Amino acid sequence: MKLHSYFRSSASYRVRIALNLKGLSYDLVPVHLLKNGGEQFSDNFRALNPDALVPVLENNGVALTQSLAIIEYLEETYPTPALLSTTSIDRAWQRSVALMIACDIHPINNLRILQYLTNVLHVSEEEKNTWYRHWCEQGLASVEQMLSEDQRVGRYCYDDAPSLVDCFLIPQIANAKRLQCDLTAMPTLLRINDACLQLDAFIHASPAQQPDAE
Numbered sequence: 001m002k003l004h005s006y007f008r009s010s011a012s013y014r015v016r017i018a019l020n021l022k023g024l025s026y027d028l029v030p031v032h033l034l035k036n037g038g039e040q041f042s043d044n045f046r047a048l049n050p051d052a053l054v055p056v057l058e059n060n061g062v063a064l065t066q067s068l069a070i071i072e073y074l075e076e077t078y079p080t081p082a083l084l085s086t087t088s089i090d091r092a093w094q095r096s097v098a099l100m101i102a103c104d105i106h107p108i109n110n111l112r113i114l115q116y117l118t119n120v121l122h123v124s125e126e127e128k129n130t131w132y133r134h135w136c137e138q139g140l141a142s143v144e145q146m147l148s149e150d151q152r153v154g155r156y157c158y159d160d161a162p163s164l165v166d167c168f169l170i171p172q173i174a175n176a177k178r179l180q181c182d183l184t185a186m187p188t189l190l191r192i193n194d195a196c197l198q199l200d201a202f203i204h205a206s207p208a209q210q211p212d213a214e
Contacts, residue, residue: 001027004048004056004105006033006040007210010171011067012107016210017033017167018071020201022078026057040097068102071167083164094113094158097146097167105139106170140176143169144186146169153188155195162196170196173205 003019003026005012019026032039039045039192040052047064048056057064057073075083084091106212107113111134117123117131146155157165173193176183183190195201207213 002029002058003027004029004045004054005210006031006054007207007213008109009033009054010175011053011102012170013174013205013207014067014167015055015057015070017162017170017202018074018083018164019168020205021081021083021162023183024074024078028211032211032212037157067145067168068098071164075164076165081161083162083167085158085163090152090158091151093150097143097157097165100139100143100146101168101172105136105143108135109125109175110111120181128177129179132179136172136176136179136181137183140172140181140183140189142184147192148188153192155192157192162199162201166192166196169193170202 001019001024003012003015005016005028007030016028020106031045038052040054042048044059045056046052048058049065051065053065055065055067055070057070064073071083084094105185114128114132118125123131147157153159154160154163155171169189170193172181174205203209
């Protein structure tokens with residue numbers, strides 16, 4: 001199993017967490033998104049993912065893209081420990097929170113969007129970071145409200161074992177902190193983040209622990 005990953009990519013971070021939680025071994029193939037104009041644009045990488053995005057998981061001769069699809073594949077193929085609930089209503093809830101992050105927060109602040117703001121629209125570094133913080137803080141505030149009011153939340157996002165939702169939340173929190181977002185009004189998210197970062201699966205998946213970390 002090979003994971004094509006960039007250390008700072010939150011989507012890659014999600015998959016690294018899931019692989020670690022399931023105790024699966026894999027070879028990490030770094031893809032630097034900034035060096036040499038972006039290694040993701042090479043012909044070799046585009047043959048794996050024409051969209052030129054990480055992560056890509058190669059397994060049994062097949063290349064899988066999109067972090068949620070990859071994690072769901074891992075869940076179906078290696079079902080224990082489970083990252084999704086046994087009940088359909090709770091699985092839908094877990095996916096909805098994960099998608100709030102993956103679809104509503106992350107795409108607006110993805111590297112290629114930020115590069116477009118800078119390189120094409122010529123916004124300043126300060127304006128770009130203001131853009132990032134606005135959408136990240138607004139999105140995470142919605143996640144905070146959703147989790148703080150739901151009885152399914154325990155030590156982690158869903159009950160007392162890490163799940164799909166934590167795989168998505170913790171990378172987004174890491175990015176938010178790196179860009180100095182204001183998270184003071186999000187105690188539930190910060191509490192869960194602290195709990196997750198005590199686990200080896202999350203520690204070893206973190207950007208600082210990756211071989212391509214800078």
